[in-house]
Amino acid sequence: MAVSVQDLLKHQEWADAVFFRAWETSGAQVDTDLRARMDHAVVTMEAFLAVLRGDPAAFPERPLPDFEALQARCLAGHRALGLLVAGLDESALARLVHIPWFPEPPCIVPVADALLQVCLHGQHHRGQCLARLRALGAAPKNVDYLIWLWRQKPEPRWAVS
Numbered sequence: 001m002a003v004s005v006q007d008l009l010k011h012q013e014w015a016d017a018v019f020f021r022a023w024e025t026s027g028a029q030v031d032t033d034l035r036a037r038m039d040h041a042v043v044t045m046e047a048f049l050a051v052l053r054g055d056p057a058a059f060p061e062r063p064l065p066d067f068e069a070l071q072a073r074c075l076a077g078h079r080a081l082g083l084l085v086a087g088l089d090e091s092a093l094a095r096l097v098h099i100p101w102f103p104e105p106p107c108i109v110p111v112a113d114a115l116l117q118v119c120l121h122g123q124h125h126r127g128q129c130l131a132r133l134r135a136l137g138a139a140p141k142n143v144d145y146l147i148w149l150w151r152q153k154p155e156p157r158w159a160v161s
Contacts, residue, residue: 005093005112006085008119008145010153013078015143017156019126019133020071026138029067034129038070041125045077048118051097052084052111059101075158085115 028034047057065073093112109117126143134140148154 005115005119007153009078009081009085009115011145011148012119012122013082014148014154014156015126016074016078016122017158018141018143019129020074020158022133022138022141023067023129024071026133026136028133028136028138031132031136032064034132035064035067035070037125037129037132038074039065041122042070042074042077044121045081045118046073047101048099048114049077049080049084051099052114057100071158078156081115081118 023029023034043059047059050057088111093110093115095111096108097111097114099107099109099114130141130143
């Protein structure tokens with residue numbers, strides 16, 4: 001079975017856009033739990049992007065960003081990942097990268113596995129955030145991969161219209 005990393009990343013962006021639209025319309029943009037979880041998810045995506053580019057990864061200590069800043073950084077991260085993977089062939093996906101925030105022994109994985117981790121990590125935290133939105137009274141959203149396929153792989157829609 002071959003599911004492309006590109007498709008998984010496209011699904012992730014679509015799912016994040018659905019989540020951010022639901023969050024925006026929920027009235028819970030100031031919720032600290034949602035902001036903390038999404039900040040962690042976005043910082044981790046940015047750190048993986050840095051590793052894949054060969055740049056130093058950072059987990060900066062800073063105040064918790066607001067909704068608008070998180071959404072802008074999440075969108076920018078997805079766009080950067082999309083550009084990065086568009087130029088990767090099979091040999092580039094097989095290239096080994098070191099994930100520096102793991103302790104000894106070193107975590108060295110192929111680029112394709114690092115990208116898969118970006119998707120799985122994002123899915124985990126997006127699920128937590130969607131559950132939190134529901135607990136706060138927002139309407140449930142289904143962002144399953146199968147839903148994305150069933151809907152013919154729609155492009156992400158970030159803005160509330």
